[in-house]
Amino acid sequence: MSLQDFLSTLDALEGEASAAFETSSDADSLEVARVRYLGQKSGAIRDVQKQMGSIDKSDRKAAGLRLNQFKSNVQTAFDTAKERLSSGSTAGVDPTFDPSLPGNRPTIGHIHPVTQTITHLMEIMGRMGFEAAEGPEVEDPWHNFVALNIPEDHPARDPLDNFYLATAKSSGGNRNTEGSQLLRSQTSTVQIRVMENQKPPVRVISLGRVYRPDDPDATHFPMFHQMEGLLVDKHVTMANLKTVIRVFATNYLGDDVEIRFRPSFFPFTEPSVEVDFFWNGSWVEFGGAGMIDPAVFEAVGYDPEQYSGFAFGLGVERLCMRRHGITDIRDLYSGDLRFLQQF
Numbered sequence: 001m002s003l004q005d006f007l008s009t010l011d012a013l014e015g016e017a018s019a020a021f022e023t024s025s026d027a028d029s030l031e032v033a034r035v036r037y038l039g040q041k042s043g044a045i046r047d048v049q050k051q052m053g054s055i056d057k058s059d060r061k062a063a064g065l066r067l068n069q070f071k072s073n074v075q076t077a078f079d080t081a082k083e084r085l086s087s088g089s090t091a092g093v094d095p096t097f098d099p100s101l102p103g104n105r106p107t108i109g110h111i112h113p114v115t116q117t118i119t120h121l122m123e124i125m126g127r128m129g130f131e132a133a134e135g136p137e138v139e140d141p142w143h144n145f146v147a148l149n150i151p152e153d154h155p156a157r158d159p160l161d162n163f164y165l166a167t168a169k170s171s172g173g174n175r176n177t178e179g180s181q182l183l184r185s186q187t188s189t190v191q192i193r194v195m196e197n198q199k200p201p202v203r204v205i206s207l208g209r210v211y212r213p214d215d216p217d218a219t220h221f222p223m224f225h226q227m228e229g230l231l232v233d234k235h236v237t238m239a240n241l242k243t244v245i246r247v248f249a250t251n252y253l254g255d256d257v258e259i260r261f262r263p264s265f266f267p268f269t270e271p272s273v274e275v276d277f278f279w280n281g282s283w284v285e286f287g288g289a290g291m292i293d294p295a296v297f298e299a300v301g302y303d304p305e306q307y308s309g310f311a312f313g314l315g316v317e318r319l320c321m322r323r324h325g326i327t328d329i330r331d332l333y334s335g336d337l338r339f340l341q342q343f
């Protein structure tokens with residue numbers, strides 16, 4: 001082989017090998033190129049080296065110098081490509097990817113408006129000295145009815161108005177018996193639990209879920225929350241009750257809130273009132289209240305001659321709706337993020 005042909009072969013091979021290393025987009029393709037050009041057994045360099053023997057003796061020195069330079073250049077091209085791939089260069093990566101663009105923020109959840117309302121109500125009532133109390137959502141008839149002076153034949157105990165549990169303690173197939181457990185229909189149950197365990201004076205609120213088989217509409221839902229208030233001491237009067245509700249309402253809804261107390265009936269309070277707030281041109285019922293009936297005091301072992309007290313139960317969803325201008329309770333439980341994200 002002439003020196004000229006040998007040098008041309010080296011030039012072409014050097015360009016080819018360098019291009020192969022530069023365009024390798026991952027470690028696998030680089031390795032294929034390495035074996036092809038630098039491989040000890042069958043690589044192109046090894047083949048071209050063998051041709052040195054056919055070059056004229058007088059040209060061998062020049063050919064050797066170029067061959068060494070060629071080997072060094074090809075090795076450098078390989079090393080550069082290897083370094084590029086191991087340092088995570090973006091070569092071979094989707095060209096539409098722009099690392100300078102801001103990332104997508106993960107969606108961060110927030111507290112449900114009803115839970116926010118509960119926290120707010122507890123804070124307002126806490127400032128008036130009311131402590132939080134809790135009771136179970138699965139109740140027995142004693143706490144949901146009997147101790148609250150709701151006798152066995154009272155319509156409030158009708159299975160059509162309550163969620164009795166199929167696993168009732170002693171139902172014997174009859175869901176309306178003494179022992180049938182139920183999902184509590186009112187937070188007034190907590191009044192009984194507190195008074196059973198605590199001597200007067202008592203000043204508590206209880207915020208929690210209650211359940212009734214009501215057909216859902218704009219102001220009713222089968223599961224909702226109530227805020228129960230209970231205050232028992234000596235010389236407590238109806239005026240105290242009205243003041244506490246007024247102070248609470250102006251704190252939560254603003255000084256211009258209009259409240260109306262309407263005579264009503266609850267078996268566990270006497271006298272009893274319904275509490276209405278003026279809203280969107282009409283009076284809307286927000287809860288019930290009254291002075292604790294002596295029969296309730298007797299059920300929990302308090303002396304009605306010595307103590308008096310008041311209780312109230314307000315609908316938490318309706319308070320939340322009134323404050324935020326929500327017109328349909330079902331929106332609160334639709335799970336629609338477009339609605340919930342507004343709060």
Ligand code: FA5
Pocket residue numbers: 185186187188212214219220221222223224226266269272285286287288289290311312313314315316317318329
């Ligand atoms: C009671 O539940 C009584 N326990 C309140 C009470 C407590 C009276 C202490 C006296 C002393 P009532 O059934 O009216 O009362 O319910 C009270 C409030 O709960 C209603 O005014 C309303 O705001 C809310 N409420 C009742 N049913 C639903 C429902 N299905 N969906 C949403 N809110 C409701």
